[in-house]
Amino acid sequence: MPYAKNIKKLMLLSLAVVIVVLLILVTSQRISPLAWGWFGSVNASDGIALAGYDSVAYHTQQSALKGSSEHRTTWKEVEWRFATEYNQELFEADPERYAPQFGGNCANAVSRGFTKKADPQIWFVKNDRLYVFAFEDSKTEFIDKIPNGVLEKTHESWARRTIQ
DSSP states (O other), X not given: OHHHHHHHHHHHXXXXXXXXXXXHHHHHSOEEEGGGTOOOSSOOTTSBGGGGBOTTHHHHTSSOOBOEEEEEEEETTEEEEESSHHHHHHHHHOHHHHSBGGGGBBHHHHHTTEEEBOEEEEEXXXXXXXXXXXXXXXXXXXXXXXXXXXXXXXXXHHHHHOOO
16 A cells, blocks of 8 residues: 555656646746637737837838837737837738737747747748747748648637637
């Protein structure tokens, strides 16, 4: 019987370690499974979308430009900043067009069933849609999977799990 008690303790300890590791990953890396629903419609932990980058500039200037607090608007309860008043006006006229896909989460992470904070300086525009990524390797991996239908599959997956 002492052997059974030791196994039970070991199993409980192992479970506790797994839970702690998951909590560390979720809080420090901002990673969570899509199915958990621990994400908003826009990834903006500080209340500012894309860490203040101008979401229109990716489309119109093919560049990641920092927005200004002088040119800002609120959409989906998040502040969006723009480099110019013109970019702000474009966004306000059609925010769905200019906002990043998957709420600004790393597109490659979403393709794998997770949400992860993206770096707004690592991006890609395809079919007039903005995708942001956590790392350059993630971007490369995602782009390499496009011929295999990753865009369509990821959009379908996001649509099924997004909280409205």
